Amino acid sequence: MKAKYEIIRHPLKPYSLEYFPELSAEQIDFADNQNPASKTHYPNYDPAAFYQARAFRMRELFDQEFPSSGSSGGFQRISPDWLSPEVMLPITAGAFRIKATESVAVKQLSSVAFSRLRKFLESPLQSTAGHLLGLAEDEEDVSEKVDEPLVLVRLSEWLLLRKVWNMGLNVPAKGSQQKSHPEWQKLYRLQAQRMELQGEMPTGIFGEAMQIRHLRILKNWQKQLTAVLETDWNSLQKNLSQFYFGAVRKGKFNEGLTGTDRILPAVNIQKENPEPSDSENMYFKIQGETEWWYTDESGNRYVIYFSERESKDKAWLRHFLDVLVLLAVDIIPEGTQVTGLCITGEGKRKSRKIHLPSRQQAQDYLANLLQEMNTEHAAVLMPVESVLELAKENLTGADYNSRYTEWMDAKLNSSSENLGISSQYGPVKFLTDIAYPENPHQLINRRFQLFFETVLV
Secondary structure, eight states: OOSOOOOOOOOSSTTOGGGOGGGOSSSOOHHHHHOGGGOOOOTTOOHHHHHHHHHHHHHHHHHHHSOOSSTTTTTTOOOGGGSOHHHHHHHHTTOSOOOOOOOHHHHTOEEEEHHHHHHHHHOHHHHHHHHHTTOOTTOOOOOOOOSSOSSOOHHHHHHHHHHHHHHHHTOOOOTTOOOSSOOHHHHHHHHHHHHHHTTOSOOHHHHHHHHHHHHHHHHHHHHHHHHHHTOOHHHHHHHEEEEEESSOOTTTTTTOOOTTEEEEOOEEEEEOOSSOSSSOOEEEEEEEEEEEEEEOTTSOEEEEEEESSOOOGGGHHHHHHHHHHHHHTTSSOTTOOEEEEEEETTSOEEEEEEOOOOHHHHHHHHHHHHHHHTSTTOOOOOOHHHHHHHHTTTOOHHHHHHHHHHHHHHHHHSOGGGOOOGGGSSSOOOGGGSOOOSOHHHHHHHHHHHHHHHTOO
């Protein structure tokens, strides 16, 4: 304790020049810097910090040599007179691409996924709440994961079946012996083993029972689809496709791209302000994957949704949004014959003829819907089940609004097991505390009139 204390002050940043006295000279001698004997190091010398400090020192010297009042330093102030003719030739010839300034529209783009569009129509309340809370768009209200599952959670089961189905579609035929169907059991075991190793798949008798059920679903999908399209499996492989717009989720194509994948840029939608005011135009980009599409020899299109169980009427929203987006980007020509199919694993299928709107109608609808999703009154309690049920009664105006109140009161006063509405799933748990929309009839016409005219005619 008799020894005097020595106070050492350290600068805040590890790359501060105070740590590296060899960089304090006017010029940096690279030869000396590479020679360890010429360096005076502190005991805790950090080579990585030295390289960073040297880069900052070189930038300082460069700015001293080429001074300017601008904030960008001297890097953009080199006179063309200093460059040799050999260097100037490719620059003046336009060999290098000049980075263009992004337009206001590009900077203001707001990204929206396919699933969010659909979930907003199904339940504006839960979709908006989930988006504001930053929840994943494919996240579902499932029970906690157990150490050894007895059954697959619904989302994992959905993903497993589609992975196996996609693999079956892209298995190449071996030689001249083209099989009428893929080896579903072999493909299924390949995917199931991976999930078993990750603890996501039941094993033993539970796994065997689930495998039997899943193989039955896959075979039913194949049987129904080939029957309704009047084709065989090999033709199905050649003419089925799925579109991916914008950024693709990491891990989606770990096994590589296949012949059925169509990757396209995101769909840009602009909502212009019709009246000059302080509010600016709104710009959006839609990204995500579509359902499966099939084109027959006559050019007719089929949009296909696969489900494990019997599909509900709200499943037609998938076909509806697919049609609008593909129309908006001119992938589907106007006047094309389009049929919507719901293929289930229970042996029951549904089919509806889709009446295409015009391309302008599709673009306007998407723009208006995206604008409504971003308003402060977007989170209203209006489940899609109420829309579909009350549409059968052909009510108008005040009659519809009063009937909507009666319908919602009856639903919310029943037990939670009997609700049966999309709004019961999501972050908002107490639906009785949520006010009803002021004018449900007006809201229905604005959001669902084109849906009724296109799909539910």
